[in-house]
Amino acid sequence: MTARAANKKRPGAAPKPSPAPQGVRGLIGGLWWSLLAGMLVFPSFPFRPVPGSEIWALGWVALIPLLWALRDASPRRAFLYGAAAGFVTNLGGFWWIVVVLSEFGQLPDGVSWPLTVLNAGYQGLQFALFASLVVWLRPRRGGLPGPLLVAAAFTAVEYVFPMIFPWYYGNGQASFLPAVQVADLFGASGVTFVVVAGNAVLFRVVEAVVTKAPVGKLQVVLGAAVVTAALVYGVVRIEQVDAEMAQARTMRVGLVEANIGIWEKEARGMDPREQALTLHQNLLRHQQMSAELAARGVDLIIWPESSYIPLGDADAKRDDAFAMGLSRDGRVVLWRDMGKAGFQWVTGPTPPRRAGELRAAGALREDRVALVGDGARVVLWDGHAFAEVPVSVPAEAAPPDLLGVAVVEAAGFHSTEDGAPVEIWAVGQAGAVFAGSPDGLRLVSSGTPHTLRDVVMSSARRGVAVGDGGTVVILGPEGGRPVTLPVDADLQAVWAAPGSLDFIAVGAGGTIVRSDREGWKQEDSPVRSVLRAVAGTPDGRLVLAAGDGGVMLRRSKGGDWVREPLPGAGDIAALTIDPLGVALAADRQGHVWRRGSDGSWERLETPGIGPLVAIVPLGWARVLPLPKNARYVRQSSEPIPDLAEFLAHPDDELGLPSGDRGAVQRGFTIPTLFGAISWERPGPHSERLLYNTAVLLDERGRVVGTYDKVYRLVFGEYIPFGDIFPVFYKWLPAASRFEAGTEVKAFDWGPTRIGVFVCYEDILPAFSSQLAARDPNLLVNLTNDAWFGKTAEPYLHLQLARMRSVETRRTLVRSTNTGVSAVVDPVGRVVAQTDLDDPELLVQDVPLLTERTVYTRIGDLFAQVLLFCVASLVVARRFAAQRR
Numbered sequence: 001m002t003a004r005a006a007n008k009k010r011p012g013a014a015p016k017p018s019p020a021p022q023g024v025r026g027l028i029g030g031l032w033w034s035l036l037a038g039m040l041v042f043p044s045f046p047f048r049p050v051p052g053s054e055i056w057a058l059g060w061v062a063l064i065p066l067l068w069a070l071r072d073a074s075p076r077r078a079f080l081y082g083a084a085a086g087f088v089t090n091l092g093g094f095w096w097i098v099v100v101l102s103e104f105g106q107l108p109d110g111v112s113w114p115l116t117v118l119n120a121g122y123q124g125l126q127f128a129l130f131a132s133l134v135v136w137l138r139p140r141r142g143g144l145p146g147p148l149l150v151a152a153a154f155t156a157v158e159y160v161f162p163m164i165f166p167w168y169y170g171n172g173q174a175s176f177l178p179a180v181q182v183a184d185l186f187g188a189s190g191v192t193f194v195v196v197a198g199n200a201v202l203f204r205v206v207e208a209v210v211t212k213a214p215v216g217k218l219q220v221v222l223g224a225a226v227v228t229a230a231l232v233y234g235v236v237r238i239e240q241v242d243a244e245m246a247q248a249r250t251m252r253v254g255l256v257e258a259n260i261g262i263w264e265k266e267a268r269g270m271d272p273r274e275q276a277l278t279l280h281q282n283l284l285r286h287q288q289m290s291a292e293l294a295a296r297g298v299d300l301i302i303w304p305e306s307s308y309i310p311l312g313d314a315d316a317k318r319d320d321a322f323a324m325g326l327s328r329d330g331r332v333v334l335w336r337d338m339g340k341a342g343f344q345w346v347t348g349p350t351p352p353r354r355a356g357e358l359r360a361a362g363a364l365r366e367d368r369v370a371l372v373g374d375g376a377r378v379v380l381w382d383g384h385a386f387a388e389v390p391v392s393v394p395a396e397a398a399p400p401d402l403l404g405v406a407v408v409e410a411a412g413f414h415s416t417e418d419g420a421p422v423e424i425w426a427v428g429q430a431g432a433v434f435a436g437s438p439d440g441l442r443l444v445s446s447g448t449p450h451t452l453r454d455v456v457m458s459s460a461r462r463g464v465a466v467g468d469g470g471t472v473v474i475l476g477p478e479g480g481r482p483v484t485l486p487v488d489a490d491l492q493a494v495w496a497a498p499g500s501l502d503f504i505a506v507g508a509g510g511t512i513v514r515s516d517r518e519g520w521k522q523e524d525s526p527v528r529s530v531l532r533a534v535a536g537t538p539d540g541r542l543v544l545a546a547g548d549g550g551v552m553l554r555r556s557k558g559g560d561w562v563r564e565p566l567p568g569a570g571d572i573a574a575l576t577i578d579p580l581g582v583a584l585a586a587d588r589q590g591h592v593w594r595r596g597s598d599g600s601w602e603r604l605e606t607p608g609i610g611p612l613v614a615i616v617p618l619g620w621a622r623v624l625p626l627p628k629n630a631r632y633v634r635q636s637s638e639p640i641p642d643l644a645e646f647l648a649h650p651d652d653e654l655g656l657p658s659g660d661r662g663a664v665q666r667g668f669t670i671p672t673l674f675g676a677i678s679w680e681r682p683g684p685h686s687e688r689l690l691y692n693t694a695v696l697l698d699e700r701g702r703v704v705g706t707y708d709k710v711y712r713l714v715f716g717e718y719i720p721f722g723d724i725f726p727v728f729y730k731w732l733p734a735a736s737r738f739e740a741g742t743e744v745k746a747f748d749w750g751p752t753r754i755g756v757f758v759c760y761e762d763i764l765p766a767f768s769s770q771l772a773a774r775d776p777n778l779l780v781n782l783t784n785d786a787w788f789g790k791t792a793e794p795y796l797h798l799q800l801a802r803m804r805s806v807e808t809r810r811t812l813v814r815s816t817n818t819g820v821s822a823v824v825d826p827v828g829r830v831v832a833q834t835d836l837d838d839p840e841l842l843v844q845d846v847p848l849l850t851e852r853t854v855y856t857r858i859g860d861l862f863a864q865v866l867l868f869c870v871a872s873l874v875v876a877r878r879f880a881a882q883r884r
Contacts, residue, residue, distance in 0.1 A: 027077070030069040034081040037066035038088025038127075044172035045093055046795035049836060051820075052175070053792065054799065059172040063154075063199040064206060066131065067144060071207070075132045082131025086124025094120060094165060096791035104262055104787050105732065119164060126161040130154050137873055146216070147200030147223030149873075154196045155189050156870040159863040164714060166763055167800055168192050174802040178234030180828055183806040184853040188765050189863035191803070194230040197223045241809060241827050241849075248847035251752060251778070253300050253813055254293030254670075255842040257821045257834050258285045258307070262786045265309070265817065277650055280311040280661065284653075287640050287666045289841055294668035296843055302815040303674035305759055305784040306692065308625065308664055315620035315634035315659030316627065319366045319383065320702075322578040324348065325586065326371060326614040330358045332381075333609050335578060337702065343582075345592060345606045351379050351386045359613060360454075362405035364422055366618035368438075372402035372426045380424070380438050389424065390440040402428035404465070408457035410437070411477075419621075425475065427452035427465045433473070433480055446473050446480035456503065458496040464515075466491035466505045472513075472520065486522050487511055495534040495543070504555075506531035506545045512553075512561060526563055527551050533575035535583070544595075546572035546585055552601070566593060566601050576615040579634070580700060586612035622658055628680040628691065628706065635701045636663035669699045671749070675758065675782040678706065689739045692717060694756045694782050696747050704749050708741030709758040711767060716787070717759075746774035752848060755810075757781040762814070763800040765807065765860065772808045772856035777848040779804060779812040786818040790836050794820045802828050807855045811846040 040062035046054045069081045097119055101112035133153045137145045144150065158168060170191025173179040182190045201223040208215035260282050263269070267278040286308075290301045323335035325345065334348040351358065356374025363369040367383035376399035378389040393399045410421035424441060426434045431448040433455075434441040446452065450471040457463035463475040470488040473480040491507035503515045510525035525531075531547035536555075543555040550569030553561045566572075570587040577583045583595035590611040593601045620634050638660045646653050654661070665672055678693040692709040712718050717738045719728045744767065746755040755776030761767045762781040771779070781801060785794040798820050805812040805824045812824040822833035823844045834840040 027080075030073060030077065030081050031084055033065040033069035034084040035088055037062055037064070037069075038085040038124075039092065040065070041085070041089040041169075041172075042092035045167075046792050046799050047092065049790050049792050049795065051795060051833065051835070053795065054172065054175060056173050056176045059169070059195055060198050061202060063196060064203045066127070067134075067150070067200065067203040068207070070131055070134055071144060072142070073131075073135055075135050078131040078135040079128045082128035083121070083124050085131075086127030087120050088124075089127065090123040091117065091120035093167070093796065094123070096788050096793045099789050099791055100787050103789065105735075123163050123165070126157055126163070129161065130157045133157060133870070133874070136877065137870075143216075144200075144203075146219035147197050147204060148219070148226065149870075150200040151193045151197035151223075152866045152870050155193045155863060156867040158192055159189055159860065159867055165760075168765070168803070170195055171800050171803055174799050174828060177238055177828055178231045180803065180806050181234035181237040182230045183803055184237065184809055184855055186862035187769070187807050187855045187860055188803045189860060189866070190230075193862075193866070194227055198227045201227065238827050244809075244849055244851075245826060245847040248849050249751075250845045250847055251300065252298045252843065252845050253302060253778075253823070254290075254296065254298035255302050255813065255815045255821045255823075255834075256286055256289045256293065256307075257304070257816060257819060257840045257842065258282065258289060259818050259837070259839040260285070260307075260786070261818060262784075265306075265784075265786065276311055276654065277647065279309055280650075280653065281643060281646065283308070283310055284640060284643060284646060285839065287668075288643070289839065290665075290670070290672065291640060291667040293841060293843065294670045298670060298843060301668070301670050301672045302780060302782070302813060303672065304815045304817040304821075305675035305694075305782040306677055307782075307817065308674050308676040308695075310625055310662035311654075312658040312662055313622045314625045314662035314664075316623045316625075316630040317366060317579065317618075317620055317632040317634075318627065318629045319618065320631050321348070321366065321618050322580060322582075323576055323584055323615055323617050324361060324363065324369055324381075325574065325592075325609070325612040326358055326361045327610045328357075328613050329610060330373075331610070332371075333612070335584060335615075343594075345604065345609050347608070349381070349386065351381075352388065356401075360402065360404050361614040361616045362407045362424075362455075363616040363618055364407040364409065365621045367419075367621070368407050368422045369616065369618070370405045370407050370424050370426070372405040372428075374401045375399045376402055376426075376428070376432075376434070378402070378405070378424065378426055378434075378441060382438075387438070389436075389438055391426075391434055392440065392442045394443065400429040400432040402426045402432070402434070404428070404452065404454035406455045406457045406463065408460055408463070411460040423457075423460055425455050425457055425463060425465075427455045427467070431467070431471075431473075431480075433465060433475065435475075444479040447482045448473055448480070453491065454493045454505075456494045456496050458498060458500050458503075462501065464494050464496065464503045464505070466494045466507070470507075470511075472505065483520065485513055485520050487513060492530065492532045492547075493534045493545075495536055497536060497538055497540045500540070502540075504534055504536075504543065504545075506534045506547070510547075510551075512545065523559070523561065525561055526553065533572060533585075535575045535577050537577050537581055542577065542581065542583070544575060544577070544583055546575045548572070550587065552585065554599075564595075564599060564601065568603065569593065574612045574615040576617050578617045579619050579632075584615055586615060620659060624679070625662060626676045626678045626693070626695065628678045628693070628708075630678075631703050633664055633695075633697060633701050633703065634659050635669060636660040636666040638666060640667040664697060665701055669701075671696065671698045671704070673697075673754070673756070673780060673782070675784075678708070690737065691741065692736075692738045692758055693741075694758055694780075696749065696754065698749070705745060705747035705754075707745045707747070707756045707758070708743075709738070709761065710741040710744060711761050711764060712738055712740055713760060744770045744774065746771065746776040752777050755779045757783075757804075759783045760797070762804055762812070763797065765803070768804045768807055769856060769859040772810075772852070775850075775852070776808075776810060777850060778846065779808065779810045781812065781814040783814060784817045785820070786816075794818075794836060798822055798824075798830070798833070802830070807853065809849050809851065809853050811848070813844075813846065 044059035098116040168188040267275040320337040321334040325333040332348040358373035369381040431446040433446040452467035455465040465473040489508040489511040494505040510527040529548040536543035548571040570589040574586040679688040696704040809826040819836040
């Protein structure tokens with residue numbers, strides 16, 4: 001039977017075209033059509049470093065030349081044609097890899113270009129597998145499979161093919177909004193299916209026109225119906241989602257894009273002073289821009305990936321307790337941040353029971369708190385447990401009761417350096433002074449027989465103890481040296497700022513004495529009551545004294561002491577100021593007060609706490625930024641210097657305490673989400689493990705949440721088998737060595753849940769699906785596209801990420817170091833974006849939707865079903881061929 005007779009016998013069936021030339025001429029022709037397909041695919045994505053460079057319409061026709069080449073190709077030749085198309089597509093789309101490798105990876109062009117070509121060749125194999133599969137699924141009568149089967153084959157291969165830089169064919173339609181709305185049902189794979197089906201329908205029409213063969217109406221109609229239905233669905237959904245956004249709760253976000261390139265960001269290859277100035281200037285730039293955003297009333301400030309690289313250490317806390325109180329019966333209570341419930345006094349750990357009272361407490365950091373009491377007893381809290389500290393008492397003497405204690409850094413260490421050794425000084429009856437370390441205390445000479453009631457150490461080499469009869473003892477490495485005061489009143493308490501040589505002591509009859517460089521002087525006091533406590537902030541801006549009859553005094557800026565009302569208070573027995581600057585006071589009747597920011601005092605409800613005899617702050621630890629278990633990062637009230645002024649006169653700024661220089665929130669207290677390098681040490685002698693981390697701080701500097709990047713970029717953030725062969729990291733010195741996170745997270749922040757992507761995680765649909773299961777209201781991507789310079793990559797990255805908004809129906813906010821930062825609404829529109837030049841701020845009110853989409857519930861089920869169907873067809877064809 002002739003071919004013409006067969007066509008007459010089966011009207012409407014696609015004819016089996018006459019065999020195309022299979023020789024060199026046919027091969028060249030097929031390659032030409034394949035290369036043309038590749039040259040049409042990549043321009044449908046952003047291919048130039050300007051906004052809107054993509055020609056999305058090409059995505060609907062780009063595969064037609066490849067399908068034409070596949071009409072009568074053998075599976076082997078189809079693989080070659082697909083590989084050629086895929087190679088051109090990926091080389092044209094990812095040519096900027098050579099920039100990363102040569103400029104930032106420091107590899108020669110002779111290595112950078114071959115690696116770029118190798119990547120294009122590898123990722124192009126996706127097209128090769130698709131082409132072979134289409135030919136394998138060719139019907140017996142010849143020609144290519146129907147449009148829906150072609151689309152299913154492409155989508156299935158795309159879903160399973162592993163890529164270094166993942167992308168979906170459907171991503172190219174991000175700017176054609178009606179086409180991408182089906183992503184809320186089927187994800188990016190659904191968009192790919194629709195667009196490839198459109199290509200296959202048009203191919204059938206072109207084939208029919210050129211070859212004069214019947215078009216195969218049923219298959220074309222079905223394919224066209226799918227495409228039309230998807231576009232109609234898109235138009236309807238855009239209108240629906242726009243209406244939802246108009247009614248949704250909103251939040252104002254502010255993005256900081258400081259335009260700091262890779263070399264400037266990491267300050268590589270600079271001399272030490274230039275490196276210090278550059279690193280600190282980078283942080284100041286972020287802080288200045290954040291202060292401007294705060295003035296514009298934003299609710300959340302967002303910094304890019306790894307943008308927090310401070311000069312030196314930061315001040316942080318690993319615990320949410322900010323003060324420790326010692327009750328009259330020896331129990332410990334904690335002033336703890338209870339999250340949504342606010343700060344409360346709660347029962348803490350219990351020291352070991354022993355005869356005699358514990359009477360006083362002293363602390364340097366939250367992991368170094370000392371309690372002292374009767375019988376020369378000293379107990380140390382290390383943040384986990386209490387331990388008795390050995391105290392050496394001469395055999396001929398009875399152990400004295402201890403009434404005051406101070407914990408200070410050991411000589412040669414910074415005052416709050418993380419894990420640094422400490423010294424303990426304790427004083428008590430008959431002029432007893434004990435000094436030493438947590439390993440043991442020894443008796444040192446005080447030079448006085450008078451009872452000493454309190455002690456403060458401003459450093460390991462300088463301190464003061466005070467006591468009865470106006471006794472003041474200067475303490476140092478050689479012991480104590482009494483000094484003569486102009487008063488003989490019993491002194492009850494003493495305070496000094498860390499590192500300061502100015503001491504303030506208070507006592508009976510309202511006595512207040514202060515030392516300065518000229519000696520000790522008595523200050524005017526507005527009261528005659530016994531003053532039993534004195535405390536101040538580390539910067540000395542707030543100093544308080546309190547005592548009998550509920551007396552509360554504040555030292556003014558001019559040095560005068562003024563009263564503050566404390567209604568209903570009895571004799572004040574304990575006073576402190578916690579690390580957040582909040583003053584706390586307790587009286588002998590068991591009442592506790594907190595001082596507000598306006599200077600007024602509020603009595604707290606503290607059931608079951610009992611009378612407190614001491615309260616001490618659990619201070620900041622000076623840490624190498626940023627430990628994974630940090631719970632707070634100290635804010636700084638120091639003014640932010642002008643950048644030009646800083647560079648002209650840097651010493652004033654560099655002379656600030658490390659905690660002020662290393663603060664994230666300085667000059668503003670707006671909640672801040674930023675990228676940092678965090679670390680942990682698995683064991684006491686282990687090396688630090690590093691993580692690429694996103695951190696959210698609230699308005700007090702509390703760590704609301706942290707997220708460690710789960711999907712690391714190969715050769716950028718780790719080298720495969722680098723742990724087994726460390727020499728790989730020497731060969732590629734530009735590669736980082738980060739550990740992978742273990743959990744996908746969304747941060748709870750008030751009524752809002754924030755889902756975070758780091759770097760290229762926002763182009764991974766599988767990650768998006770996992771994150772969407774955590775029910776975020778807002779998606780935030782922190783990334784650093786500075787590695788790619790001023791190429792098309794930042795715009796391509798944004799294009800690939802836009803699908804996440806449609807899949808989840810959530811606003812996506814992207815903060816980058818050098819651009820493109822953007823806000824993408826739940827329809828997929830880019831409603832605001834920056835460019836690749838100059839520092840920029842971006843402020844946008846974003847809607848916070850709550851309903852979950854079908855895709856976030858079923859994930860990639862659509863692609864998985866297509867994969868199963870296509871695989872089943874392949875197996876069925878295989879068995880059928882074997883039976884024949």
